[in-house]
Amino acid sequence: MTPFDRLSPDPARAALILIAGFTALRIAFAALLGFGVDESYTLGQARFLALSYFDHPPLHIWLAHASMWLFGTTWAVRLPFILLFAGTSWMMFRLTSRLFGPQAGLWATFSLNVSVFFLAAPGTWIVPDGTLLFSLAAGMLALARLFFPTAGETPSPWTAWSVAGLCFGLAGLSKYSAVFVIAGLAIFLLATPHRRWLIHPAPYLGALLAALVVSPVIFWNIGNGWASLKFQAARGGGVGFTPSSFLQMVAGQFVWLAPWVAVPLTYAGVAAMGRWSEPRRLFCLALALPSILYFTLQSLWSGWALPHWPMPGWFFVFPLLGLWLAENPDAKPSPAAWARWSGALAVALALGLGIIGATGLATRLGLPVRADPTIDALNWTELRPRLQALGVGRPGGPIVAALTWNEGGKVDLVVGDIAPVIVLGPDPRGFAFRQDQRAYSGRDAIVVALASTFQRLGGGLDGQFEVLGEAENATVDRMGRPELSLVLVRARGLKSLTPTSLALR
Template structure:
């Protein structure tokens, strides 16, 4: 197949779209590996790795699949940067599925453009693309399930897809997506809306979709069993995050702005603009399919911020994921647009490389603090691993078979502590927000125990009065300053304490 010169984002790409997209995927995979090697584990990753040390049917914050993957990865790679490799490779697979989905709907070169834009987006470049978070497996299996159904809904000439195979594969993939993150449900709701709104509703009279639904339910059953055994704690926690606080326009504005920042403005503006334009062609079933998959996730989490008072801008991203094929189709159909799509592609790729390597280098070296930026203003400080704790605590008798228990005061600090010493000692959290730590702690096992409290100095100061009631004896804090390049950027305290009276948190004020 020979491509028109304007079909290709870059002139150097091969003329075959499949070969071209493989080159792009390999290039972005290499970029992600470099990024992963430079940047330490973030707060969520540290916490996830700590929770993943112990296998369970499910976990407090999220369904278990990414934690199971992290557990296996740690067995192979330890807690080095390489533990991210399975997640990086998964997103390479997701990119290929994006190509195949877009190719089926709008053609091969549209698929290449969609993959390029997806990988240049800040969120998809970093979070599901390189980090140990649930979004990686979520997107992989959502894409696989929807591709299976697209083959059934939009067959090519001469194809006779099997309904049983398509719905069984979709059910398996949707189950695995649900085993990754609860928000998979919104995309499946969008699929149901598409079926009801189009002649494809005939599939609702066929037994295959229901067999697929049963298979999906079997796959997600570990989540149900864990929640049944733990008073539905995980589902109650996630449902409570959308609690009403009245009309909050500021949170709504922050949610909108946050999505555009996460997508990257140079991706978000054309993506949103083209999605609105394509929505006018909703009568085209290919476009309606993508819009239906995207709309529930984007609209729910964006509008929810109006009454919840807060929301995280990455929550709607699985919805935006399904709009990238529309962008890819538009780029091929409008090669003479202004600004030039090919010039835009060069800028997007250049910014993706510069930002990922630049942020990685800043995180590895602490360049901002070297230049006088206060540590609290450096966003990469959250990705600094507290490895310096390990020898300090080892000198105080912390070890795999003896010595005091290590105690943190918040779930996020507990994750950092657990990443540093969790394979050598028990780590628990006794503050007001232990999150998943409360499901791996047995109060009777630690009653009266001697512990070493490790916390940031400010956190300890805020909770000191409570801690004095939780221990028979609370020792004096010893200060430890850690940071990159030997500079003090994080002020910690190590506090010996004796006679632990209660692990119970003071309150369950989980945000």
């Protein structure tokens, strides 16, 4: 007896009901919460179609462009990403069911969806992880059918490797870190009798298809001095032995996964290592470990790392957690009780954060703005009419300039459809590549910055314009209450263009 038997005695039908329920939760979450910094920046970049982009490969930006064409910049622009993760969840069920049985598939699908990171980031937000995980799951599912056929199945290696190659190309078109999961696949092949596929021509056809799919990223980098690859490679640069960064990285992963998911997930992964010689367990471990180990250990010498970087690796540990939960129904604490609590916490977190973001409840209760977990998801909608009153959007009117890429993304989201937005600081990211910056020489501009950012970086503006006006105050409101303080500066005659030699951290 499992908690999912009440949904349907058919595991596949129960999985579909689970996925539909979490999809509805994500839609509610998406409708309540504004766009985060990365989402705002991505939507601004998505106004300009290109072969690829500075921060990431283009697939999620292309999808965002199509979604904006359908929905504008309303919350509904997230819908294709939410539906994409519903497909990813279904493939998690199918993959785990093939490896370890349908009950394990149900547990893996549920566990994936109650994890904070997978509930929010690839599951709801406009980030590259959504297209990455969908592509990796689809490719590995195609190969799992070849590697682990059921009785009576005779899968075609040409079909399996061709589908996998196309999917891995899409993964590379999503995020550079896909290479670590593909490296794990190579490790699995070399460590098992499946190495026989390395002398078959089908995998090389798949590799050719993957290279063709990912070629826009290569061509863009060739045309832009390999700027994107250099940027990503520099993020792993060494600053010396930094154990504090390593501890922060480990803690960050547990927070992102949700501690009540991270603990059993880690336990299941470690337990599987004790039986690594079993090919199905090894398949999951090989796909998972390169990402987890590299990005976690990298923080020891890089001085910093973002805890969501190893998440594609953790994705492939969920089948192992599903297996452990299915095999240990009488464990203490009870898997059934854990499921009830985890499901309730997922609903509470999603709706709670959404309500805080929509209402500003945290600051209404007296917390400082910096303590509001949703402040970065506040849309700067009040800025548009204020800038229009200053001539932005009129023929020959001023352009809009920000001082940092993240604030530029917020500005771009609300006015980028009526006026050019540039970034004047040393780290413009994609803003430096999407337009010919020389076209703005001599133009008038309205500089927009958070008050704290202007205080920190505004002193350098004198040398970038012929005439710099007085700073004017503005606010970003939420339900009639000022939440953020902005500074607007009218400037004439842009002299210094956005730097293209990037001083990036």
